[in-house]
Amino acid sequence: LRSDVFALPRAQDAPAVARGIAESAFSRVPVYADSLDHILGMYHAFDVLKERGEHLPPLRPVAYAPTDTPCNELLFRMLKARLHLAVVHDEHGQTLGIVTLENLLEELVGDIRDEHDDPVRLTPASVARV
16 A cells, blocks of 8 residues: 555665665665655665665666556566566556565465564474475
8 A cells, every 4th residue: 555655755865765774674665756656766775785875876677557457467577577566556647555576476376484574483283284
């Protein structure tokens, strides 16, 4: 949802961008001009770290998709273009939210856990299923 989107304005300087990304706990952050309806691209946390908060990294591209785009179609478009973030917009071009490559994969295969997720406690029953 739009209200859940964490994004940064393009007008911020490098130290403010670094602080914002560090405080957000997101590795990919959309960047906008004027409003969320004008997303220009995204910053990746690794790019910001490389610059040590001294310079703004280049914006990485994002995908754009209308609300009626099927998940599998958007997934294949993003994979082909090597994009990890998509902006979902309505028929008027207003941003409704964002979706990540991980979100789309989880729709198809179920929950994907990574090193940043809370640890799962193993029980004898869950070990037996593995």
